[in-house]
Amino acid sequence: MSNNSSGLFRVIVSFTGADGSALSSGRWTVKVKDQDPLRDATLAEGLLEKDGSAGLLISVSDISSLDSPGERTPDLYFILYRDGKKVLTTEVHKNVEFEKVDPITGRATGSTTQSFGPYVVTDND
Numbered sequence: 120m121s122n123n124s125s126g127l128f129r130v131i132v133s134f135t136g137a138d139g140s141a142l143s144s145g146r147w148t149v150k151v152k153d154q155d156p157l158r159d160a161t162l163a164e165g166l167l168e169k170d171g172s173a174g175l176l177i178s179v180s181d182i183s184s185l186d187s188p189g190e191r192t193p194d195l196y197f198i199l200y201r202d203g204k205k206v207l208t209t210e211v212h213k214n215v216e217f218e219k220v221d222p223i224t225g226r227a228t229g230s231t232t233q234s235f236g237p238y239v240v241t242d243n244d
Contacts, residue, residue: 126178128231128233129174129175129232129233130234131173131175132197132236133170134238137239142167147167148167153181154211162182191217194211194215199240207238209235212235
């Protein structure tokens with residue numbers, strides 16, 4: 120994280136049914152996790168919107184933990200739940216870089232938002 124960072128990053132994740140339709144809101148929740156050497160950390164969780172997506176805010180302070188001190192590029196994955204029951208765990212996205220730092224100025228460049236998906240859910244009855 121650079122000196123000019125807000126310390127907040129945004130993840131947008133989306134899911135569809137097998138037929139390509141968006142999952143409806145209300146019953147579906149998603150967690151974004153950071154794969155760490157000892158214990159994976161839950162960075163954020165929220166409900167899916169009607170379009171099958173969720174926008175989740177992550178604090179850079181939550182990315183760095185005791186088993187990954189100073190981490191700035193988390194290994195993210197998502198767990199989707201329907202009525203509290205785990206339905207899908209996505210693949211791990213290694214070393215997600217939310218901000219690039221200009222090597223000359225030291226300022227953050229680019230977007231602090233990353234998008235993932237759409238992930239297809241085959242068991243969405």
